[in-house]
Amino acid sequence: MNKQQITIQRYRQLFPQETLRETSIRTNIQITRVFRLLNGKPMKVKELEAFEKIIQHKIAEKPEMAKLKSLMDEAFAILSQYELNKIYDYISRKNYLKKNSALVTCLDDKELMQA
Amino acid sequence: MKGLSTLERVILETIGMESLTSEKILRDSGLHPNVCANLLQSLVMRGFLKTNGVIYQINKHISESIKEEVNSNDSKHAESLEMIEAILEIENNKLFRLQKIALDEKDLKIFHAMLLNLDSFLKEAHIKSSSMIAIKNRQVVFWGYASLEKLMNQLVVGGPR
Known part of the structure; x- marks a missing residue:
């Protein structure tokens, strides 16, 4: 998966029920352009940045993120290199599986009309 | 990865x-x-x-x-x-099933023998049916046992011994 696909997948995970219109308003990208991007049209840099900024804000809202960061700081201090490697391998495998399990959803015309 | x-x-x-x-x-x-x-x-x-x-x-x-x-x-x-x-x-x-079971020496031997039989049965079953059963329809089977003391030590050590 390329960076655009990963970003869109992540966005859809964070905003699963969002209509095209809502995505357009949130990203400040024209609605027909949003439709094309979600169907694979190459993104411009500023469009990618718009999606990524929203994703970062959404992630930062989650209380688990702060807990996870704090936990990892503790882990670096007390776990052995072997144990840290195990955690690294576990997360790598989860990420890899997720990336390869990406279901690219194509929005149909009905959704465009609803938006 | x-x-x-x-x-x-x-x-x-x-x-x-x-x-x-x-x-x-x-x-x-x-x-x-x-x-x-x-x-x-x-x-x-x-x-x-x-x-x-x-x-x-x-x-x-x-x-x-x-x-x-x-x-x-x-x-x-x-x-x-x-x-x-x-x-x-x-x-x-x-x-x-994952349970901590009390087994005396005799029962542990019997259990070990049962696992060997199970192993043998599964190997033969697989050879018999592997060409007929598509991979998606196969069963994931796992078994094994270890002493609780060894497991606890492993958890404390957190790495290979």
């Missing part, structure tokens, strides 16, 4: 020594079409599979270092954990 993911190994086992189309791989593996397509692409890029665009086959000239990586204990360990985790997360229609 080092090694193979569980799903990638399923694809490789589906293909085996044959040359298969993506449709046949999809049918036998039971994977979602998008997932199967992504994994096939990944396996081709990593050098595990060769393709002419229609037929896929395992690359017989995989480097020794890659073979060692995917067949390493660490890799198999990680795949086993993935499958056991997945089994634990299934909500319905699963059989899973």
Whole structure:
């Protein structure tokens, strides 16, 4: 998966029920352009940045993120290199599986009309 | 990522020594079409599979270092954990038992003998049916035991001994 696909997948995970219109308003990208991007049209840099900024804000809202960061700081201090490697391998495998399990959803015309 | 993911190994086992189309791989593996397509692409890029665009086959000239990586204990360990985790997360229609059982020496021997019989039964059953049963319809079976004292020590140490 390329960076655009990963970003869109992540966005859809964070905003699963969002209509095209809502995505357009949130990203400040024209609605027909949003439709094309979600169907694979190459993104411009500023469009990618718009999606990524929203994703970062959404992630930062989650209380688990702060807990996870704090936990990892503790882990670096007390776990052995072997144990840290195990955690690294576990997360790598989860990420890899997720990336390869990406279901690219194509929005149909009905959704465009609803938006 | 080092090694193979569980799903990638399923694809490789589906293909085996044959040359298969993506449709046949999809049918036998039971994977979602998008997932199967992504994994096939990944396996081709990593050098595990060769393709002419229609037929896929395992690359017989995989480097020794890659073979060692995917067949390493660490890799198999990680795949086993993935499958056991997945089994634990299934909500319905699963059989899973993990218990601390008191077994005297005699009963431990009997239990060990039963496991050897089970092992033998499963090996024969697999040989008998492997050509007839598609990989997606096979059962993931696991068994084993260890002394609780050893397990607890392992948990405390947190690494290989």
